[in-house]
Amino acid sequence: MMTIRYFNILMNHLEKMQFEVAAASFEEHAGVEEGRPEVYDCNRALLVTGGSGLLHMDDRSFSMGAGTFSFLLAGNAHWIEPSPGETLSYWWCHFRASYTDRALYQAIGMPEHVTIPDPSEAIAMFARIRGSLLSPQPSARLRIKTSFMELIGIYIDYFVADSARRASLSPEFEKLEIVLSYVDEHLADTITVEHLAGLIYLHPNYFIVFFKGLMGCSPIQYVNQRRLEVARTLLADPSYNVSDAAARIGMKIYYFSRMFKAYTGLTPSRYKKLVLGLGATGAKNDEGGSESQKKGGSEA
Numbered sequence: 001m002m003t004i005r006y007f008n009i010l011m012n013h014l015e016k017m018q019f020e021v022a023a024a025s026f027e028e029h030a031g032v033e034e035g036r037p038e039v040y041d042c043n044r045a046l047l048v049t050g051g052s053g054l055l056h057m058d059d060r061s062f063s064m065g066a067g068t069f070s071f072l073l074a075g076n077a078h079w080i081e082p083s084p085g086e087t088l089s090y091w092w093c094h095f096r097a098s099y100t101d102r103a104l105y106q107a108i109g110m111p112e113h114v115t116i117p118d119p120s121e122a123i124a125m126f127a128r129i130r131g132s133l134l135s136p137q138p139s140a141r142l143r144i145k146t147s148f149m150e151l152i153g154i155y156i157d158y159f160v161a162d163s164a165r166r167a168s169l170s171p172e173f174e175k176l177e178i179v180l181s182y183v184d185e186h187l188a189d190t191i192t193v194e195h196l197a198g199l200i201y202l203h204p205n206y207f208i209v210f211f212k213g214l215m216g217c218s219p220i221q222y223v224n225q226r227r228l229e230v231a232r233t234l235l236a237d238p239s240y241n242v243s244d245a246a247a248r249i250g251m252k253i254y255y256f257s258r259m260f261k262a263y264t265g266l267t268p269s270r271y272k273k274l275v276l277g278l279g280a281t282g283a284k285n286d287e288g289g290s291e292s293q294k295k296g297g298s299e300a
Contacts, residue, residue, distance in 0.1 A: 019152075021144050024093035024130040029053075029082050037077040042094040045151060046070040047122050051088035054081045057112075064088070067116040069155055091126035095148065114158040125151045175200040176214050183223055187230060188250035191223050227251065228263045235272040242268045 022042055026049075037056065046055075048068040055062045055070065057078040064070075064080070072078060074096075082088035116122060128147040132140045179196050196219055197207035211219045227249040234245040245268065246256035260268045 019095050019097055019148055021093055021095045021129055021148050024126060024133055026091050028087050028089045029080060030087045037079045039075060039077045041074055042096050043074050044072040045093050047091045047119060047126060049089045049123060051086040052083045053088040062113060067119045068113055069116050070113045093129055111159060114155060116158050122151060122154050183226055187227050188248060193219050228260060231260060235268055236275045238276060
């Protein structure tokens with residue numbers, strides 16, 4: 001079954017993708033769409049707001065009802081069939097992505113549908129997208145992208161919550177899961193590419209290509225990213241000072257301070273004070289380092 005690391009993989013890819021929304025609208029159907037089946041050259045997001053029916057895709061059919069939210073890849077032949085005597089209403093938008101890797105889509109087990117008990121937030125995003133597509137304002141394109149990313153966020157949140165839809169990982173992601181689990185369990189240790197590659201019996205050179213293809217970044221970039229993510233969480237905990245956080249992720253305090261500031265724009269101590277609502281003054285000494293460390297320019 002999928003773990004939170006799976007969603008880290010997914011988000012790494014989504015964060016690097018560029019989306020362009022081409023059209024959006026609201027429709028109601030009391031009968032089968034004309035000209036079935038339809039094939040679109042772009043991807044399609046579909047949110048049912050009322051009624052029930054079936055979504056036919058090639059040789060498969062799926063039940064649809066209020067709150068059914070679907071992402072359909074370009075080129076998939078499909079048509080909508082309302083239930084007898086019912087009107088099926090839905091929002092849709094057509095979009096293109098910087099890449100549409102079907103192999104990746106299948107490997108990570110992305111579901112084509114999720115169910116949203118209260119679709120009001122998603123409906124608002126569709127409406128904003130349609131309004132912005134018709135707007136002459138210079139900011140319209142930015143607003144479209146922002147609203148569309150909100151839709152993807154809603155989809156991902158319900159994907160995570162809907163455990164019944166979680167499929168088994170592909171063999172590639174099962175191997176990657178071993179590596180990611182090791183990284184999370186050994187953040188305080190020295191982690192080398194050679195050791196990570198050995199965990200899944202790959203040559204280091206091939207492992208780097210394998211890892212980057214699935215994660216969108218190099219193994220070392222990922223390790224540093226995870227260390228800083230964990231440190232950010234620890235610094236929000238009053239029981240951890242800066243030295244504790246640095247030790248927990250296996251970094252010397254001066255190196256940790258430099259990397260954390262590059263990552264967040266703030267030193268660790270400044271970040272901690274702001275997160276805990278302590279402002280610029282009034283915080284306890286959370287450096288935890290020796291006087292020699294502080295005098296040596298390693299203020300965190």
